[in-house]
Amino acid sequence: MRSIDYFDKRVQFHPDRPILISDEAHYSYGEMHRLTHRLAGAMLADGLRHQEPVAIMSPNHGAILTTLLGLWRAGAVWIPVNTRNALDANIAYLNYVRAGWLFYHSSLAAEAxxxxxxxxxxxxxxxxxxxxxxxxxxxxxMLPADAPDAPDLGDPVGNGEELTAIIATGGTTGPAKGVRIMNRSWGALMETIGNLMPAENPVCLATAPLTHAAGPVAMAAVAMGATISVLPGFDAEAVMRAIERDRVTHMFLPPTALYTMLSHPRVRDYDYSSLRYFLLAGSPVSPDKLRQAVEIFGECMCQSYGQTECHMIATWLPPHEVAAAARGEHPERLASCGKASYSVRIELMDDDGNILPTGEVGEIVARGGIVGGGYFEMPEATAEATAHGWHHTGDVGRRDADGYYYIVDRKKDMVVTGGFNVYSAEVEGAIMELEAVAEAAIIGLPHDHWGEQVHAVVVARAPVEEAAIIAHVKARLGSVKAPKTVAFVDEIPRTAAGKMDKKALRQPYWGDQARMVN
Structure with missing residues (x-):
């Protein structure tokens, strides 16, 4: 089904339940229902085309929820804009998807x-x-409060092959690719989260960017009839205070945000007894930190593995299994991302397309309802990602005899820092724009807080300072993608095929660890 169908189901049965708590507004499901009709009607009256791309560029704000539900009611396609990216990169992406509308926050008026x-x-x-x-x-x-309802654009099967969104994901070469998020795959995600994370009177805290994984989590919570408490951004104590104040049951954060909370001097001063699901996703979690989190936050910590193309909950490690592992029952599972979820089949594959048996290491591949519709207007990239009849994640892992998956490396040339994907070729290309640079390689170094930090290995043809390289990339691509450190070498090691040997570059930093991700 469409997101708006899941929302309308909840309006029918719980019109007086609060849907939004934010600094800007408080709305019930019934009040939000009226707002979405007024917005959708105004968009259609202004000439919105069916399935037209509509971008939202904003820090976390309560109006994002209203806008999302309104544009979906009008039959538009959501284009989330990551405000942490450099503006040039966002402009290139909006041109690629041919966005027709832009909703923006006043703090970004100059960028708009x-x-x-x-x-x-x-x-x-x-x-x-x-x-x-x-x-x-x-x-x-919006149309006036007494305006008639917008037309119902649904069909008997929930408009399954229409688009919910086109969400950017970096490519190993060139600019970002747009993942086609279908109503059918988005609906499978909504239902998977609802089945895995049920709760009475759910309250979902949205503090991570709604343009990132917090957006799907919030909409899945709406499908459950949850109240969404929106914070403008991540602040460790503000999050802890909101959990106690709003009796939060569900929340998502990347591991780096969890680590910040764990190190906060007042982390033990608040009441977390309402929490049922504290979901960690976006990058692997330190087992020691996860054990500490169970001690502080209780039996609510859980993990999932997925990606934009294979939506977020491909595997699932539930709270009771995390808690058991923290107590010493199968402690190795603290390093696992769990078992395959309801809506997808997960296997391991070799380079020839053969499914591998339990215990062997191979690329993680997926098949099922939460796999999206490929890349927007990129048939070759779509074909490559779906070779042999499976979606290829680019991650390398293994499966144990009980069905638990463990990520050990990445086939794709990518660094995950703070839950954000940084694709090496994009950063390497920016560094190579500098005349003083002859060659550049990007790798991820283990980092206690960010999981990995972006590190550049540079062969210089003329004198150039580390700070100049970092500043140039930051201006071109944004601070997340900019290297935090630069090493200068005489030459970059290569494989027998003549390619940069990233494994050799990483080895001095990662040593003989079982997994070369963090």
Missing amino acids: RQVQAQVPSIRKLICLDTDDGEHPSLDAF
Whole structure:
């Protein structure tokens, strides 16, 4: 089904239940229902085309929820804009998907005007929180409160092959690719999360960016009838305070945010007894930190593995199994990402397309309902990712005799830092723009807080400072993708095939660890 169908089911049975708690507004399901009709009606009256891409560029804000539900009711396709990216990269992505509308927060008004100037397909801009010159606020743009309902655009099978979103994921070469998120695969994700994480009177805390994994988690919580408590950004004590205040049952954070909470001096001062599911995803978790988290937050810690192309919950390690492992029952499972979830089959494959038996190491491949629809207008990349009749994750892992999966390396040339994917070729290309650089290789180094940090290995043809390289990449690609350290070498090791030997580059830092991800 469509996201709006899951929402409408909850409106029917719980119209008075709160759906949104934020600094900006508090709404019930019934009030939000009316707002989404007013927004959808206004968009359609303004010429919105069916399945037109609509971008949202904003820090966390309560109006994002209203806008998402409204655009989906109108039959549009969500384009999340990661505000942590460099603006040039976001402009390139919006041109690639040919976004027609942009909803933005006033704090990004200058960036919105640059988007307007450089993305010819953008024809309508709406400011989420206030009138901004010629661009109306969200409230001002909506139809009046007594306007008729927007038309019902659903079909008998839930519009399964239509798009919910086109979400950016970096490529190993070139700019970001857009993953086609289908109503059918998005619906499978909603139902998978609902089946795995049930709770009475759920309250979901959204503090990680709604443009990242927190967005799908929040919408799955709406499908369960949850109240969404939105924080403007991650602040460890604000999160701990909100858990106690709002009686939060569900929350998602990347491991780096968990580590910040664990090190906070007041982490033991708050009441976490309401928590049922504290989901960690985006990168592997330190087993020692996970054990400590169980001690502090209780039997609520859980993990999942997935990716944009294979939506988020491909594998699942539930709270009771994490807690048991923390007590010493199969402690090795603290390093596992769990078993295959309901909506997908997971296997390991060799380079020739052969499924491998238990115990052998191979690429993690997936098949099932939560696999999306390939890459937007990139048939060759889609064909490569779906070779041999399976979705290829690019991650390397093994499976034990009980069906638990363990990620040990990455086939794709990628660094995961703070839960964000940084693709090496993109950063290498930015460094190579500098005339003083002859060659560059990007690898991930183990880091206690970020999981991995971006590290550049550079062969220089002329004097160049580490700080200059870092500053150049930060300006081109944003701070997340910029290297944190640079090493200068006379030459970069190569494999027999003449390719950069990234394994050899990583080995001095990772040593003989069982997995070369963190």
